[in-house]
Every structure is written in C-alpha cells, then in structure tokens.
Amino acid sequence: MNRKSGPGRATEQFQQPALSVIGIGNEDRSDDGLGLLIVRDLRQHSWPHTQILESSGEGTALLEAWEGTSSAIVIDAVVTGAPPGTLYSWNLCTHPLPCRSASSYSSHTFGLPEALELAQILQCLPEMLLLYGIEGACFEPGHRLTPAVAHAMPILLQSLERKLHELLRDTL
Numbered sequence: 001m002n003r004k005s006g007p008g009r010a011t012e013q014f015q016q017p018a019l020s021v022i023g024i025g026n027e028d029r030s031d032d033g034l035g036l037l038i039v040r041d042l043r044q045h046s047w048p049h050t051q052i053l054e055s056s057g058e059g060t061a062l063l064e065a066w067e068g069t070s071s072a073i074v075i076d077a078v079v080t081g082a083p084p085g086t087l088y089s090w091n092l093c094t095h096p097l098p099c100r101s102a103s104s105y106s107s108h109t110f111g112l113p114e115a116l117e118l119a120q121i122l123q124c125l126p127e128m129l130l131l132y133g134i135e136g137a138c139f140e141p142g143h144r145l146t147p148a149v150a151h152a153m154p155i156l157l158q159s160l161e162r163k164l165h166e167l168l169r170d171t172l
Contacts, residue, residue: 018049019167020069020126021160024057024076024112031084031136031149035075038132041157047164059110063119071128071167074112075160077136077149084137085148087156092116092129128167132160 023039026032039052053065057076066072078088090097097113112131119125134156137146145153 017051018070019047019051019164020066020072021047021050021052021164022055022062022065022072022074023053024055024062024074026056027143028141030138030140030142030144031077031134031146032139033143034077034134034136034145034149034153037145037153038075038157038160042160042164045161048168050164050168057111059112059115059118062112062115063124066119066126066129067124069126071130072126073130073132073160073163075132075156076112077139078131078133080135082135083148084135084146085152086135087152087159088131088133088135089159090131092131093125093127097131130163132156132163 021039021042023035023037025035025037027036036054039054042052051065051069055061055065062074074092080086080088097116116125116129134149134152137148144150
C-alpha cells in the first residue's frame with residue numbers, strides 16, 4: 001500500500017506483514033489468558049515480516065488483525081469437553097471451527113466464530129488461518145493458569161515456533 005506524505009513529497013512504501021499472530025484472551029479469567037501469555041513469550045524473539053498482537057477476541061478486531069496478511073495464526077484457550085491441557089491445531093480455512101474458543105464465552109457477541117463466518121462471506125480470509133489452542137479448565141476470575149494448561153503451554157509454544165519458522169522460510 002502506498003501513502004503520500006504530503007503534496008509534492010515522495011511516496012513512501014509501507015509493506016504489510018506476511019504473517020499475523022494473534023493471542024486471544026482475558027488475563028483476568030485464569031486459563032483464558034493463555035493466548036496473551038503465548039504471544040508475550042513470542043515477542044521475546046525476532047520474527048521478521050510478522051506482527052504479533054494481543055486481542056480480547058472481539059470479532060471486528062480479529063478481522064482487522066489478519067486483514068492484508070497472507071497467513072494468520074490465532075492462539076486461544078478452547079472448550080471442547082476434552083481433558084484439560086489437550087493441544088489443538090486447526091486450519092480454519094479448510095475446516096470449520098470444531099470447538100468454542102474461550103473468548104466465545106465472553107461478553108462479546110461477535111467473537112472468533114462470527115468473525116470467521118463473516119470473513120468467509122466477505123471473502124477476506126487470509127490464504128491460511130490456523131488456530132492453536134489448549135483445552136482450558138477454569139475461566140473464573142483469577143490470574144493463574146490451571147496446572148494442565150500450564151504444563152501444555154511450553155509444548156504449544158514449541159510447536160508454534162516450529163510453524164512460524166516454517167511459514168517464514170516458505171514466504172521469504
């Protein structure tokens with residue numbers, strides 16, 4: 001996208017990141033803070049051509065977060081009824097959301113499932129949209145992850161870092 005800096009001035013070139021990584025959650029609701037903790041950890045490393053964002057999970061913010069990127073990864077605590085700490089990875093462009101994200105239970109009536117549906121209708125999904133998640137156990141007020149989620153978090157982080165390296169290698 002080009003943006004002029006003023007009349008008679010040179011045009012600056014602004015490049016969209018190739019990849020968006022979006023951590024969803026609420027750090028005041030126990031396991032729901034998982035996505036935020038993961039992206040905060042990812043920020044400790046350099047990821048070229050990547051924007052790393054925190055989100056409450058509100059749908060329009062998600063649409064904006066992946067707008068203009070070829071690939072996006074969403075990280076969230078999920079609720080499927082599986083044992084707490086179960087790890088998940090889904091390609092949301094090719095498969096429907098098989099679970100509820102924890103943010104779906106928030107006060108937002110327009111969350112990840114609704115953002116996905118609208119993006120499909122508007123044909124504005126990235127070429128690849130992945131969801132990485134961990135089955136949560138507690139979404140009550142609090143600041144600590146449950147033991148099962150805390151145990152699974154480094155495993156998810158390692159898997160996610162491998163995927164980021166793969167995606168960046170393939171897109172650069």
